[in-house]
Amino acid sequence: MSDQTLSAPAIRPDRARMFRNTSIRTRLYAIVVLSLAMLLIFAAIGVHGIREGSRALSTVYEHQVQPRRALLEMERALKEVRFRMAGYALHQHPAVGNRIHLGEARQIISKAWQDFRQKSRGNDYSPEQQALISTIEKNLGTLPAFFEKLDRAYARDDNATIAAILEDEWPYAVHTTVLKPVAKLIPLQEAMVANTYGAYAAEGRRLIVTGLSLFGLLTVVLIWFVGRVTVSITRPLDAAVNVADKIAQGDLSSKIESDSSNEIGQLLAALDNMREQVHTRQERLETILDNAAEGIITFDIKGAIKGYNRAAEKLFGWSEQEVLGTHVGMLLRPDTMESRESYHEHFMRTELALLIGREGEMTGRHKDGSTFPLALKINRMMLQGREIYVALAADISERKAFIEDLKRMAEHDGLTGLHNRSYFMGELERVIERARRTKEPCAVLYLDLDNFKYINDVHGHAAGDQLLIEVANILRRRGRKSDLIARLGGDEFAVLLYNIPPERVAEVAESFRKSLADAIFRQGTVTANVACSIGAAMIAPQTESAARVMSYADIASHMAKRLGRNRIHVFESADAENAATMALDMGWSQRIKEAIENNRFALACQPIVNTRTRKVESYEVLIRMLDDKNALIMPAGFLPPAERFGLMVDIDKWVIAHAIDTLVLQRRKLPKLRYSINLSGQTLSDLGVCDLIQAKIAATGLDPAALTFEVTETVAIADMGVAAAFLARLKSLGCRTALDDFGSGMSSFAYLQDLPVDTIKIDGRFVKNLDTSPVDQAMVRAISEIAHALGKQTGAEFVGNEQSFKLLAEFGVDYGQGYHLGRPDMILPCKAISGQAGEPGLCTL
Structure with a gap:
């Protein structure tokens, strides 16, 4: 969907560009200035109107109202004199009229006329008014003589004369010539005042109308300008609010645009930038989530x-x-x-x-x-x-299926499909533990093929492998569904018989032997009889361990071979007392103890190579035993009896102590040299070993990171709690840890999360045929990926050729170890080691 666009409305694009670019602050200032201008103009008009009105009123009052008042005063004075004089003549009493009143009247009339003439200067009188004023002024000149005549009569108290003057001369001398024109002039003066007031009132109304019109015009202009400013602000803001509402509702597709550069334009640009950023982030987040x-x-x-x-x-x-x-x-x-x-x-x-x-x-x-x-x-x-x-x-369907496949492969023999030694020994331990509680009778059959070595050596490994497959099939057909059948390794098989009475063990063992003896093996031109020697041992509530039961069954098998092969033998207490057998075991026990006491062991080292750099980064320390003639005895000769007699802890302590001392000496020349040391299952239960390591590190000053301690997977999962605690203690000392032979007895990859190990060493059986086995390649790749996902490094043993080494690098395995990369050699001084290596990489560690 294309983006919508909400544009801020434009006001006549040909005229409004400058207005749109005007800042809001400037617009608001303009509104304030225009409002102040309106107030000032209206105030000026008002002040001017008041001033002009005051001036007009003052002029009217001074030049028109006051002259009118003077005329009225003259009229009143003349009438008063007439009435007072007439009253005096009639009543002869000074209170009514006397010379004082006459004199005052003369002064009032004279002053009033002077005031009239003075105040009325500049008035625009009509011809009628001018004629009356001229008449009045002319006749006022005759009044002094008239008033003198009255005054003389007053002086004589000649009332008759006063009466005669008032009766005969007053109507003409005063009333006709002065009083009547004054009476006529007064209404004309009043009309003039009214006209003047009307004119000024009309002018005031015109001024008010003009002011109100100007105010109205300015108000309209202000309203228009305010409206325009408001619209220019509110419309873009409304558009912005609309976009903001859409953003709040999750619609980020609508754009908002404005060609203004003022605050609104900046606000809209910032809002659109925010919308675009939110839109971009939302699209990025949605893309991440959807993918x-x-x-x-x-x-x-x-x-x-x-x-x-x-x-x-x-x-x-x-x-x-x-x-x-x-x-x-x-x-x-x-x-x-x-x-x-x-x-x-x-x-x-x-x-x-x-x-x-x-x-x-x-x-x-x-x-x-x-x-x-x-x-x-x-x-x-x-x-x-x-x-x-x-x-x-x-x-996790595929993951669970894959883990189940790995578990099956780890628990089964790759050639025959039977369970392997690791699974068999674990199940045997569980059966022994259950037998202690339930008293259920069980037995173990130990089968050793009699003719396998001949077929394998004469007719080749392919024939030997096919023979082992045939044997496995025969054992499956013969065994019950409840029986556990396993290939222990080489030409050795074992059968765990559940819930079987002791008196039937020999019978069942014989049936297995007969099934194999009756079978004829054919492959091409090869034809051979399959025969085996079977040793049987009962599992009793007092049985010590799986190793003990297997040793009894093994002894019984050897007894069967000594008795002529292709037969069975059930282990009896007398067999344990057989002098030769006991002498053999006790002899090994004594020899191992003497070797520990007399330092009759030697250390060998095998290089561990980085698959990316092809440089030697560390060595695995291996042990050899010296016989009386200082000939080397390989571990397979003395470690099994050492395990049976509980001597592995002492051997491990000897290796640890001498390996650390040797490493300290060699790191003087090779400061980055590291050793990897193997630990047995018995050692994991002895915390004194950790104390020994800690003491040796403290005494020698060795960097603990130069030491890696390896435990096999089978040992680790036998008691996860003990193994995890022991490895954690080593890591707390600063040492590195590794899980050896991974894949040999694994029950679940979940164990990897519980064991504090730094490196996982893949079992050699997945590496031996790596260059030719797709299954082994899949296993190695999977283990490497899972280990790296858990943050652990990986190593592989038994690297036999260059192609396998390259495949390990391709699959991401970090380290390789095997005869192709270097055979185990006795530990020599540093100079000799670097000379033997033939590569400068060792001494540059």
Whole structure:
């Protein structure tokens, strides 16, 4: 789906570019300035109107109102004089009228007219008003003579004259010539005042209308500008909010664009950059999740599924839409719960806690109803304040099948398909332990072929291998389903007979011998009889160990051979007292003890080579025993009786002490030289060995990392707790550890996680024929990959040719060891060792 685009709206692209690029701060400043301008203009208009109104009122009052008041004062004074004089003439009382009143009236009239004339200057009078003013002013000149005449009459108290003047002369001299024009002028003056006020009022209204219109215009402009600024801000922000809402809802495909460079443009650009980064991260995360090999399921604290990648869809068959919101328990098969709903509750309450932070194995449920083994690991995390779980799920059907194949191969003989010695000895130990509790009678048959060496030497290894296969088939046909049949190695076989009465052991052993004796082996032109000597030994509640039972059966087999071959012999107590046999064992025991006391051992070393650099990086220390003539006795000659007589701890201590002393001397010339030392099963139970190692390291100052201690897989898994504790103690000292002969007796790769070892050495039987055996190649490759996945290095023994060495490098095996790379040699001084090596790599370690 192509990305959508949400663009910030443009305001007339031909005019708005500069406006769009104007900053929001500038726009807000413009709004504030425009608002202030409006207020200032409106205030200026108001001040101007008030000032002009005040001036107009002052002018009207001074030049029109006051002249009118003067006229009124004149009119009042003239009328008052008339009434007062008339009253005085009638009543003859000074309170009514006298000369003082007359004088005051004369002054009031004179002053009022002067005020009128002074205040009315500049007035635009009409012709009628001008005529009346002229008449009044002209006739006022006659009044002084009139008032003098009255004053003289007042002085004489001539009331008759006063009455006559008022009666005969006043109407013309005052009333007609002055009072009537004044009376006519007053309304004209009032009309003039009213007109002037009206004119000024109209001007004020015009000013108010002009101010309001200008204010309205500025208000409209301000509203338009504010609206434009608001739209230019809110629309892009609305678009941004819309995109933000879509981002919050998980839609990251919508872009937001703006050609503005102001704060909004920067905000939108930052928002789109954030969206793009989130989109990129989400796509990267989705790509990782969708391409992850494991199914990834996220669910909340109620078990509701919130996420589900493609690998999970393939794993369980349901699509993401089908499972979102459903309970995670639907993907698992309930084993014991009565209903699926109750299993959902059981899973969240019980099983979830067991899977957090660790991998567990459960049964997955496919959409089609099928089930499969499922590896499930759950991690708990907090997301936005809420608890959420992330489950990693993988179908381990192939892994389990592969491990089962490896287990089968590790427990079975590769040639005959029978169980091997390691499995047989482990089962024998379990049977002995059970016999101590149940008293169940069991027995062991030890079969040694009589003619195998002849056939193998004369007719070749192929004929010898085919003979062993035929023998295995005969034993299978003869044995019961409950019997355990194993090939111990070479031409030696063993049968573990369960629940068999002692009186029937000889009969059963004879039936096995007869089955083999009656068989005729044919291969091509080769024809031979198959015969064997069988030794039998009973397993009693007091039986000490599997090794003891096997030694009895072995002795019985040798007794059968000594008695003429192709026969059976059941071990009896008298056989244990056989002087020759006991002398043999006791002789070895004594010789080993004397060798320990007299240092009649010697150390040999075999190089361990890095498969990538082809350089020698360390040596495995091997032991040899010296006989009376200082001839070397190989380990196969004295180690088995040493194990039977419990002398392995003393031998291991001797090796450890002398190997450390030798290594300290040689590291003076070869500072990076390292030794690898083997430890027996008996030694793992003796913590005093760790104390010895610690004391030797402290006394010599040796770097503990220069020492690697090896234990075989069979020994390690015989008692995992003891082996793990012992190896952990060695690692705490700083030493390195290795698991030797891996694959020889392995029961599960899970043991590797429990054993604190640094290196896994692959059993030699998988390496001998590595260049020609696809099965061995698959085994070596698988062991190497699993070991590296667990963070451990790998090594391989019995490297017999260059092709095998190259294959080891190709399969990622770190180290190789074998005759092709170097035979074990006696430990010599450093100079001699470097000379023997023939490679400068040894001395440059």
